[in-house]
Amino acid sequence: xxxxxxxxRGSDSSIGRATITRLLRTDAxxxxxxxxxxxxxxxxxxxxxxxxxQFLKSEETAITDGHRVVLLGLGPYxxxxxxxxxGADGSETILVTAxxxxxxxxxxxxxxxxxxxxxxxxxFDDSWCCPILxxxxxxxxxxxxxxxxxxxxxxxxxxxxxxxxxxxxxxxxQPFPKIANISGRRAWSDDQTVEEMRxxxxxxMAGKSGxxxxxxxxxxxxxxxxxxxxxxxxxEQFSRPDLESIHQVLVECDGDGWRPLMPIRSALMVFLIxxxxx
Numbered sequence: 001x002x003x004x005x006x007x008x009r010g011s012d013s014s015i016g017r018a019t020i021t022r023l024l025r026t027d028a029x030x031x032x033x034x035x036x037x038x039x040x041x042x043x044x045x046x047x048x049x050x051x052x053x054q055f056l057k058s059e060e061t062a063i064t065d066g067h068r069v070v071l072l073g074l075g076p077y078x079x080x081x082x083x084x085x086x087g088a089d090g091s092e093t094i095l096v097t098a099x100x101x102x103x104x105x106x107x108x109x110x111x112x113x114x115x116x117x118x119x120x121x122x123x124f125d126d127s128w129c130c131p132i133l134x135x136x137x138x139x140x141x142x143x144x145x146x147x148x149x150x151x152x153x154x155x156x157x158x159x160x161x162x163x164x165x166x167x168x169x170x171x172x173x174q175p176f177p178k179i180a181n182i183s184g185r186r187a188w189s190d191d192q193t194v195e196e197m198r199x200x201x202x203x204x205m206a207g208k209s210g211x212x213x214x215x216x217x218x219x220x221x222x223x224x225x226x227x228x229x230x231x232x233x234x235x236e237q238f239s240r241p242d243l244e245s246i247h248q249v250l251v252e253c254d255g256d257g258w259r260p261l262m263p264i265r266s267a268l269m270v271f272l273i274x275x276x277x278x
Contacts, residue, residue, distance in 0.1 A: 004028040004171045007063055009086070010072025011036050014123040014274075015096070015116070018163035019070070020044065026171045027052035031067075034059045065090030068170055071110070072096050073127055074103060094176050096166070099183070099241065100130050112176035117183035117241045118155045119162055120267040124275035128159075136194055137275050140201050148194050152187030153238030158267035161260040165250060172253040180249070181241035184260055193268075200269050204276060 006023060010016045011032045020040065023030050024047045032040055034057045041048070041055060048054075063069055069086055071077050074097065077086050086093060095110040099117035107113045121128045124137065139146045162182055169176055247258040 002066065005031065005061075005067045006170050007031040007058065007061075007067060007069040007086075008072070009033065009070065009075070009077040010096075011040065013072055014121040014126040014128045015119070015159060015163060016072050017043075018122065018159045019072070019166055021047070022160075022163045022167040023170070024048070024051040024053045026167065028171060029054055029056055029061075031056045031058050031061045063088045063091050067091045069093045070096060070166070070170070073098075074101070074105070092175060094166075098128055098130075099181070101127075107179075111178075113179045114166070114176070114246075115179070115181050115241070116162055117181055118157060119159055119182075120156055120264070120271045121159050122270050122274045124271070124278045133271065136197060137201075137272070140194070140198055146190075146194055148190030150189050150191050151238060152189050154188045154190070154193060155183035155186070155240050156188055156193070156264045156267065157182065157184035157260050158262035158264070158270070160262050160267070160270075164261075165246065165258060168253050168256075169249060174249055174252050177245040177249050180245035181243060182246050182258075183241045183243065184264065185240070185243065185258075186264070187238070187240065188264065196265060196268055197272065200265070200272055204269075204272060208276075 004026065006028050008016065008019065008023075008030060011020060020030060020032075021044075024044060030040075030053055032055060037055060037057050044051075044055075063086065065088065067088070069091060071086065071093065092112070093110045094112045094114060095105070095107060096114045096116060097105060098119070099115045105113070116128075118130070119128060120133070123129065124134065136146060138144075165182060243258055251257045
């Protein structure tokens with residue numbers, strides 16, 4: 001198999017950084033906007049020592065046959081130093097957008113559209129952060145009351161698992177699906193999510209201040225969250241996004257399919273650390 005060449009646009013976003021981190025575990029050539037090149041070299045200097053991957057500048061690496069172009073978010077994707085198009089004959093263009101963003105999107109010039117639903121990002125002030133998470137965090141930080149819903153309606157998934165699924169396809173010979181959803185497989189209610197966030201926030205702040213108590217050191221029980229099979233997509237208002245397309249292409253890539261690995265409690269902790277450190 002030839003060395004993958006991945007042109008990444010939106011690399012300065014939360015999911016962009018996670019995708020780069022995962023790509024550095026492969027032998028891919030990562031083409032990023034020239035304006036981001038020096039930042040990336042410095043940010044990932046340690047990883048590059050041990051990685052078979054390398055960064056290339058977009059102005060020096062034209063999109064050509066066999067290359068893959070990943071567009072993260074809604075752009076802009078080009079700068080004045082690049083070629084005037086994000087596509088080329090024989091290349092594959094993949095648009096990745098957030099499911100909560102209801103902006104009308106023209107997908108006629110892309111080969112694939114991945115819709116990321118209910119992702120827990122590592123950055124708070126980022127276009128990939130769902131507004132409801134920002135609202136809950138601000139309320140928890142201020143110790144304000146939160147009006148929440150007990151119905152299971154969030155299919156949380158970690159940013160790490162999303163990036164991992166994208167890269168597994170990028171370094172394979174399988175084409176991306178024409179359209180596919182990515183989300184978690186377990187439904188969480190507002191109440192369950194907010195309670196987890198409160199506990200984790202309280203523990204984190206106690207750690208920062210050194211004011212631990214026995215209550216902080218006690219691991220709370222995890223909420224009872226049922227896993228639904230891929231086919232269990234109901235017609236209810238808060239039904240899970242259809243995961244069949246992403247699952248099937250991942251099976252064809254490496255046989256593992258779509259099985260998120262990071263526990264949601266851990267993903268919430270990563271989100272909170274990003275929020276606290278903003």
